[in-house]
Amino acid sequence: MQWETVIGLEVHVQLATHSKIFSGASTAFGAEPNSQACAVDLGLPGVLPVLNEQAVAMAVQFGLAVHADIAEVSVFDRKNYFYPDLPKGYQTSQMYHPIVGPGEVEITLDDDSTKQIRIHHAHLEEDAGKSLHEDFHGMTGIDLNRAGTPLLEIVSEPDMRSAKEAAAYLKAIHSIVTYLGISDGNMAEGSMRCDVNVSVRPKGQEAFGTRAEIKNVNSFRFVEKAIAFEVERQIELIEDGGKVVQETRLFDPERDETRSMRTKEEANDYRYFPCPDLLPVVLDQAYLDHLRSQLPELPAEKRERFQQALGLSAYDASVLSASRDMAEYFEAVHRVCGDAKQAANWVQGELSGALNRENLSIANSPVTAGQLGELVQRVLDDTINGKAAKQVFQALWHGEGASADAIIEAKGLKQVTDTGAIEAMIDQVIADSPAQVAQYCDAEPEKRGKMIGYFVGQVMKASRGTANPQQVNGLLKEKLDALL
Numbered sequence: 001m002q003w004e005t006v007i008g009l010e011v012h013v014q015l016a017t018h019s020k021i022f023s024g025a026s027t028a029f030g031a032e033p034n035s036q037a038c039a040v041d042l043g044l045p046g047v048l049p050v051l052n053e054q055a056v057a058m059a060v061q062f063g064l065a066v067h068a069d070i071a072e073v074s075v076f077d078r079k080n081y082f083y084p085d086l087p088k089g090y091q092t093s094q095m096y097h098p099i100v101g102p103g104e105v106e107i108t109l110d111d112d113s114t115k116q117i118r119i120h121h122a123h124l125e126e127d128a129g130k131s132l133h134e135d136f137h138g139m140t141g142i143d144l145n146r147a148g149t150p151l152l153e154i155v156s157e158p159d160m161r162s163a164k165e166a167a168a169y170l171k172a173i174h175s176i177v178t179y180l181g182i183s184d185g186n187m188a189e190g191s192m193r194c195d196v197n198v199s200v201r202p203k204g205q206e207a208f209g210t211r212a213e214i215k216n217v218n219s220f221r222f223v224e225k226a227i228a229f230e231v232e233r234q235i236e237l238i239e240d241g242g243k244v245v246q247e248t249r250l251f252d253p254e255r256d257e258t259r260s261m262r263t264k265e266e267a268n269d270y271r272y273f274p275c276p277d278l279l280p281v282v283l284d285q286a287y288l289d290h291l292r293s294q295l296p297e298l299p300a301e302k303r304e305r306f307q308q309a310l311g312l313s314a315y316d317a318s319v320l321s322a323s324r325d326m327a328e329y330f331e332a333v334h335r336v337c338g339d340a341k342q343a344a345n346w347v348q349g350e351l352s353g354a355l356n357r358e359n360l361s362i363a364n365s366p367v368t369a370g371q372l373g374e375l376v377q378r379v380l381d382d383t384i385n386g387k388a389a390k391q392v393f394q395a396l397w398h399g400e401g402a403s404a405d406a407i408i409e410a411k412g413l414k415q416v417t418d419t420g421a422i423e424a425m426i427d428q429v430i431a432d433s434p435a436q437v438a439q440y441c442d443a444e445p446e447k448r449g450k451m452i453g454y455f456v457g458q459v460m461k462a463s464r465g466t467a468n469p470q471q472v473n474g475l476l477k478e479k480l481d482a483l484l
C-alpha cells in the first residue's frame with residue numbers, strides 16, 4: 001500500500017512589540033523572572049486590558065504580505081482553562097472573528113519548484129507564562145514575564161504533503177515575519193513555535209485520515225524529525241490493523257520520537273466567549289492602505305526580481321532572498337561592483353563559508369558589503385587575480401586593512417599584466433628547469449598540455465601569485481613550443 005502524508009501547521013509568532021498586548025509591561029527577553037508582569041498580566045481584580053495598537057498593525061502587515069482578507073471587525077474571546085502559568089484563568093484570543101482571513105504563502109522546494117500553501121486564518125492572542133522544572137528540586141517555578149506577550153497564530157490549511165514541504169513552509173513564514181520586522185524569529189528563544197498536525201491516507205484517497213497534533217516544536221530540524229517519526233508510527237499502526245486516534249502528542253528531541261499527551265476525550269472544553277473587557281477591533285480602508293504602502297519588498301518578490309532583473313539562477317535567487325539581512329548585503333555588494341553573478345558567488349562562497357566556520361550571522365560579518373564590493377570590483381577590472389582576491393578577503397576578514405585597495409597596495413598583490421615582466425620570469429624558470437624542459441619536448445603532443453602546469457606553478461610562485469594566469473599560460477606555451 002502506498003501512503004500519502006497530510007500536514008497542517010499552526011505557527012505561533014511572538015510579535016516584536018516593546019510592551020505586552022494588553023498592558024504596558026516590557027516584553028524584553030531574558031529578564032529576572034517575574035520582573036516584567038504587571039497587574040494586568042497577572043489578572044488581578046479591578047484592572048482592565050488596553051489593546052496594543054502596534055500588535056494590530058503587525059498582524060495586519062502579515063495579512064497583507066500573504067495576500068489575505070483583513071477583517072473589518074475582529075473580536076477577542078476568552079479561552080477558559082486553568083494552568084499555573086495562566087493566572088487569569090483564561091487566555092485572551094480570537095476564536096470566531098480573527099483579524100486575518102484566508103491567504104496564501106509560496107514555498108520553495110529543494111528542486112527550486114514552488115508551491116502555494118493556503119493560510120486558513122491568523123489571529124491575535126496573548127502568550128502564557130512559563131513553568132520552570134529544571135532549577136527546582138521537587139517543585140515547579142513559575143515565571144510570568146512571558147504572560148501577555150503578543151502572539152500571532154498562523155493556521156495553515158492541510159496543504160503540505162511531506163516533512164520537507166512543512167519545513168519549507170515554516171522557513172517561508174520565518175522569512176516573511178523577519179522581512180516585515182514584526183518578529184525577531186528567534187526559534188531558540190521561543191519567538192516562533194509550531195504545532196504540527198499530521199495524518200496519513202492511502203494514495204489516491206480523497207478523505208483525510210485522522211490526525212495527531214504534535215505540540216510546540218521549536219526548530220526546523222525538529223519539525224522534519226517529528227513528522228518522519230509520526231508518519232512511520234501511523235502507517236505501522238494502520239497496517240497492523242489499528243486506528244489512529246485524534247490526540248495531542250509531544251516531540252522528544254532526545255529520543256526523536258513523539259509521545260501521547262492527551263486524547264480527544266480528555267480535551268478541554270474551553271467555553272470560548274467574547275471578552276467583555278475589550279471592544280471589537282474595527283479597521284478602515286485608509287488604515288489598511290497606509291500599512292500596505294509601508295510594506296517592504298517581500299521574499300517572493302525579491303526572489304523573482306533577482307531572477308528576472310539580475311539574471312540570477314533560481315537557486316542563487318532563493319538562497320540570497322531567504323533572509324532580509326542576506327538580501328540587503330548582496331544588493332549592497334552588487335551596487336558597488338556592478339556584477340550580480342560575481343556578487344552572488346562571493347556572498348554565497350567565500351563570505352558564507354567564513355561566516356559558517358565562525359558561526360556568525362551576516363549582520364555580524366567582519367567584512368562589510370562595501371569592502372567586499374570593492375574587492376569584487378578589483379577582480380573584475382583585473383587589478384588582482386582570483387588567487388590574490390582570496391588573500392585580500394582573508395586580510396579583510398582579519399582586519400588587516402581598511403579596504404581591498406589598501407591591502408592590495410600593502411601586500412603588493414597587484415596583478416602583473418606587463419608582458420615583458422612575465423616573459424622575464426618565464427625565461428628564468430625555463431633556464432632553471434632543464435630536466436623538465438627536456439621531458440616536455442620529448443613528450444607526446446597531447447601530454448604536453450598537462451605538463452605545462454609545472455611551469456605555470458613555478459612562474460606564479462616567482463611572481464608571488466600576482467602574475468595574470470591566462471597570460472602566463474599563453475606565453476609559456478609559445479616559448480616552450482619554440483624549443484621543440
Ligand code: ADP
Nearest residue numbers: 006007008009156157158197198199208209211
Ligand atoms: P482545531 O480547530 O481542532 O484546532 P482545525 O480544523 O482548526 O482544528 O485544524 C488545525 C490544524 O490542523 C490546521 O492547520 C489544519 O490544516 C490541520 N489539519 C486539519 N485536519 C488535518 C488532517 N486530517 N491532517 C493533517 N492536518 C490537518
Ligand code: MG
Nearest residue numbers: 010155195213
Ligand atoms: Mg487549533
